[in-house]
Amino acid sequence: MSEWIYFFDLCGTAVFALSGALAAGRHRMDPFGVIVLASVTAVGGGSIRDALLGTTPVFWIRDPNYIIVILITVLLTMLLVRKPKKVPQHTLPIADALGLALFTVIGAEKALSLELGGMIAVVMGLITGVGGGIIRDLLCRQIPMILRTEIYATASILGGICYSLSIHLGAVDKQALVLAIIVALAIRLAAIKWHLSLPAFDLKTNKQ
Template identity: 50%
Template structure:
């Protein structure tokens, strides 16, 4: 099972690296910009998670993650060279898939380290959201986590599903938590679901 989690984590890194590369393409960045954006997206959240939990930063002691990022970025570049345009929805879908992977993997790592359930859910959310937030800031976009549609909330729900099911069956928990996160995020994009707490107001009226 540890081997499965390991390669599942690599798959999540690859998906978020693709997401970073897609945004770099839309912003007309050079090769260095592609690598920076792909890397920040792929390992930013996991790095923050490990630092908060006082654990060894995962990619620092296992450089194969760096090779995964480079391979994913290079493959995406080859694919993009055949296209003149990439639709914004493609980036949103790639980001949603990465969100699902990292939510459950972040929660799993915290759970494995013996942290309380609520901390595991929060760490899953941090792992999933921070890399994308860093990507968007570097690209001078409004971070997706701050936009109207549900984003971090989907991670909290998916992470909770994983933590609740993990004591019974690890594989089912992983798949269920990831699927819930993905479906919620895709539904939020499709139907523009949000959690509005303020009514619309006019700045001119006091």
């Protein structure tokens, strides 16, 4: 793993840990609950990805720096954010969007580094990007964002396609990485700002 990719992976871990910690604070969890929710949000998607790819032990077991980043993020969040419910409404979605973009590209890169095809890279990017958020939302008894109509998984898929296609066309790793992150992040932030969503599947049944 290159230094750039490792750096973005740690950044994504911190951002998703922040997302999980803020969600835990809004649900008035104790410090242990905050750590648990921040941890599963930060490493959940990547753990599922590594298990599916057979690259075990999973990344955070091989490199404890990820756990250190999570604990530092949780500590700073609990010290500096005294009233999570008063944090601006868009803070959590924006943090989640940034984590989604970062982890999407990391997941796609991991698949390509194992010489897997572009389609698998896009799928692994999606799993890495949304997996932790799904676990977080389920633990908070909320419908995961990937199952709602808002544009979420779509941003991850397009980011993964952008990265895979850029690499296929011969782009430098760093350039492909930054471009794909910008694409996924821009799409997700646009969806948040303008409330963009996909059409809902509404199955109507005949009333007896």
